Structures are given as structure tokens and as C-alpha cells.
Amino acid sequence: MEAFTTHTGRVVPLRRSNVDTDQIIPAHWLKKVTRDGFEDGLFEAWRRQDDFVLNQEAYKGGTVLVAGEDFGTGSSREHAVWALQNYGFKVVVSPRFADIFRGNSLKNGLLTVVQPQEAVEALWRLAESDPSAEVTVDLVERKIVAPGLESPFELDENARWRLLEGLDDISLTLKNEAAIADFESKRQAFKPLTQQV
């Protein structure tokens, strides 16, 4: 995973709540067997509308998506995260994220920043009044800085450390192989196996 320390970019204001994973990446894109090439599927249905924010020239190249509450609800498909990243987003800001989506984002180095509704509204107003305005998302200091706004955010220390260092969960876990083997040696006999090993 690529490390994340700080990012400065332009805001894409998505004035919608309950943005579910079916909107982020429709199910027919789940047929791809790679982790890339999902950018054209991002918000595919909404992009058919000329006035949708991603179709507006002013927001092309924006890297910080700011959305309403309950972003990423629904499916556990990690393809939603890949689609956002493939398109170029580095950060998603929302008052509340679905648990699975937030976990998937962390695993891929996409920073999900929880902000109060007032801060989200302020970022929307900023981007709509000046689409060229930049926002800095600082994971080291745990704050968002933009013209007229400085807002802290929380992220648990372990998650922050893994993002800052770009750490790989599998490698971290395999350092504990002895503990896993010890646990398995005490596993109850009635837990089923599906094939003889």
C-alpha cells in the first residue's frame, strides 16, 4: 500500500447523502478480475446526466471528494474504493461512512475523513464558489485546512500509523505465525473441515 502523509488537491462537491456502493460502482463492473480499470464505472449512472459534478469541467482533476452522510453504504465490494482511486481521488470526506467501506479504504490507502456536517457544507460552498481552491488534508497533524476552514479529524492511532507507513497487513500478521499455530492447536474438534488434509 502506498503511504499517505499529506495531500493537497481540489474539492469535488458531491451534494448527496446515502451514496451507496451500487452508485459508486455498479455491479456489472464486478466481473473484472483485476484491481484497475474501474474509473469509467465510477458513478456510471449519474455521469449520464450532463449536470453531474464529475461532468463539469471546473471539477476535472479534483482529488478530494466531499459527500453527504452515509457514504459507501451497502455492498462490501472493494471495487468501490478501486474506482475512486482509479479515477484519481485520494481522500473522501463525509459526516459518516459505512463500516465496511471505511475498512476497505484503509486497506488501500484511500483516506476517509469524518467531518461534521458544517465542515462538509463549508467545503461544498468553497468548491462551488471557487472550484480552483485547494484543500490540504494532513494525516500527520490530523486536520483539514482550506481557505476559511481549519478542522481536525479523528483516526485511530493504529490505522493512522499503517497509512503513514504504507504498511502491509498480511506481512504484519505473518509475523505472528507462532501465535496462530498455537491457537489452531487448541481448536475444538467439532469445528468442521470440508476436505481431508
Added chain:
Amino acid sequence: MPRTMFEKIWDAHVVRDEPGEVPMLYIDRHLTHEATSPQAFAGLRARKLPVHRPDSVVAVIDHNVPTVPGRRLIDVVDDQSVMCIETMEENARDFGVKLLDMNDADQGIVHVVGPELGLSLPGMTVVCGDSHTSTHGALGIFAVGIGTSEVEHVLATQCLLQQKPRTMNIVVDGVLAPGVTAKDIALAVIRKLGTDVGTHHVIEFSGSAVRSLTIEGRMTLCNMAIEAGARAGMVAPDDVTIEYVRGRRFAPSGELFELAAAQWKQLASDPGARFDAEHHLDVGELVPQVTWGTNPGMVADVTGTVPDPAAESDPATRAGLEQALEYMGLEPGQRIQDVGVDTVFIGSCTNSRLEDLRIAAGFAAGKRVAEGVRAIVVPGSMNVRRQAEEEGLADIFREAGFEWREAGCSMCIAMNGDRLAPGERCASTSNRNFEGRQGRGGRTHLVSPGTAAATAVAGRFADVRDL
């Protein structure tokens, strides 16, 4: 100190939990399917890692399969779906994982097959790269949906790095009226408490109404816990659970089963156990529920009307309601029972088990699907399909004009050829009514199997209590 059921299962599976680290949880059963696992197996190949415990993994092909009778690979909807299926077959073969492929006698939707075969057992930790893994919680299991990176992680290590969720008890009491089902309870819970009430929580469903449900009903309830934002849903094992599990193919047998059953009965939350949150619901007066909008919390009584956004004071909420009504092609104040449908879908991991099909068949028997309505019944597994045929349910459906299909996810996810056309309206027993979920521009209304069958016959939303 008294513990909740979730805490007992969690504590029994912690491999490592050190300050400043994310707890490492051991996973007993890993179910995979073809839509979210290819990249995970590719990751193992890139790392030159084996699957840590192949005997714990079962792969199922369900999302991309066609459901047309007598299906073959040539019936698969497109080349990408074929690639998805063939990649799963190759991965199972290369990594020594048991596969229920398209032609397997046990094939079906992963969350139907798991409990049906005894792959999921009380007290276990179960994961799958699918959010509706919560379904298995009906047996007293901590079952969670995970993303592809976590699929790879569990394949490689048999462990999941997981912050311990909070606990929530939703107590459901009251005696359900005839024709009102677990699906109606689930929709009522989400309607009352919201699609985000369960965020960061594991929900335990308890109370007299939950106890009175069959295991199939409990599965429906736990399946929909994810639509309330929860990490998982659970119901404590009881005698009903024990008898459901007894004799299942991968369940223990003989003396080992009795030993297991005695332990399973100890899983129930202790008297005095503290939950982080608690909610109460009485369903004695509950009527059949129908969603009208574009998330599972936008629900009305079948006897009710479409709400008016103008009555909502919060501008953001009002805008959301207006967007939903526009997408759904509905008017404020419109009677639910005046809304006609084009399609009826009975299936999905929410409502495609034998009990669901029996309920639906009860409302289809001796009747005909309304003219202009396409109605399809997709059993959750090939075992369910065979049982339904033996019981004569398939004949009832066929004679009434329903299409009788083979097992798969079908129209719940619309990536396999079964989909709505733009503007088509569907009464569906599935779990999500998001925009485009059943096909671009499709309009989905979530209902119970009984309501779905009655609606197919009436051609518009029908109240099963009138039949």
C-alpha cells in the same frame, strides 16, 4: 462478569490483542464467491503464498451464473462473466479449495448453501467477501462481510484484523399477525431506527417475536442487519437452532454433536450482560411492509401511502426524499396498493429458502400471474430447488405463470442476465432497493415472499391479509 453472545464468540477467537494494535481474530470458516475473490487469489500468487487452511475455505459460484433451466456455460451473459467463473474454478483448483461450481448438485447462493450444508455452525467466526454474510448470524455466529484485501488476508493467515465492534440489542416482542413475516420485521426495524443505527455495532436480535421465528426467518432478519448499517446480526442458539443443525452434512455427528450442542447452548447472552445500545420494537400490530424509495429505510405499510417530502423540515432530508420519488416515478400521497408492477422477483439470499417458497406458493396456488407481469422464482440453492419440486411447489408456481429457475443471485444483483429494463418496477424479495441495483433505471420495492406472490397475481401491491 456477564457477557453478551457476541463477546463470548469474540473472546474465544482472539489470537492476539495487544495495546495499540488491531485485534487479530481467528476465522473458522471462509466462504468465497467469484465476484470478490479473483484479486485476492492473484495477490497470493504475487506473494507466492499458499492458502493457510484450505479445508476452511469453500468457494461458490453464484453472482454471475445464469438461472435459466438447464443452464450451461454458453448461457452465461457475457465474456467477462465467463472469465469470472473460470477464474474462480482455476483458483479453487490451484489452491486446493472446495468449489461448488455451476453444475454442482449443492450449488447455490453462498449464504443459503453455508447453513444448509452445515458449513456455518453456532459459535463460529465466518467471513465472506459479501456484505450479506451477516445472514449466518441467525445460527449464533459472528459472521461478517469483508472486502477483497481482507479476503486475501484471511486466505493467507486465517485471521482478520478487526477493531472490536460495539454491541446492540434489538428486542422484538409481540405476536405477528398471519401473513406478516421476518422480512416485514426487518423492514420495520430499519424504517423505525434508520439505515445507520447499527454503524460500528453488532446487532443481537432478541425478544419473543424473534424466538418464535424459524431459522429461515432469523436468517432473513440477520441478512437485513447490514441494511441497518450493522457490522453483523446475530440470534442466540436455542433448541430450534440445534435441531436445524443436526444431521447437516458438515456438522459434527454422534457424541461430538452432543458435545458441540451443549457448548452452543452456552452462547446466549448472560442475564445482566450490558449492551452498548438497546432498542425495543413491538410487532403485534405490524402490517406487511413495502419500500417506496431508494434505500431500505424508505418504507411504508402496504395499506399506506407514499410520503410527502414537503412534510420534512430538514432541507437535506427533503431533497433526498424528492430525489427518491423522482427516481421511483411516484407521487406524494399515492396509495401503495394503487402502484402497479411490471416484474416480481422471488429469490436472493434474503428470501429464497424452502420456507420462503412455501409461503409464496401459498398465495400463488390456484391463481394466475396478472397479465403483463413477469414473475420469476429463483431458489436459493439447487437443494432447495429439488425439495421444492418434490413438494409440488414448482408445479404451483409454473401453473400460476411464474418462471421456475435454477439457483443463483439472479435479479438481486443484475450481473447475470436477470435484470430490469429502465423504468421497470419490481416487487422484490431481495435486500437492496438502491438506484439501478436490479438494472440501470430499474425501480425496486422490497417486500416479503407472500407480498411478492400476492402482488404478482394482483398486478399491483397487494395486502396478503385480504387474501
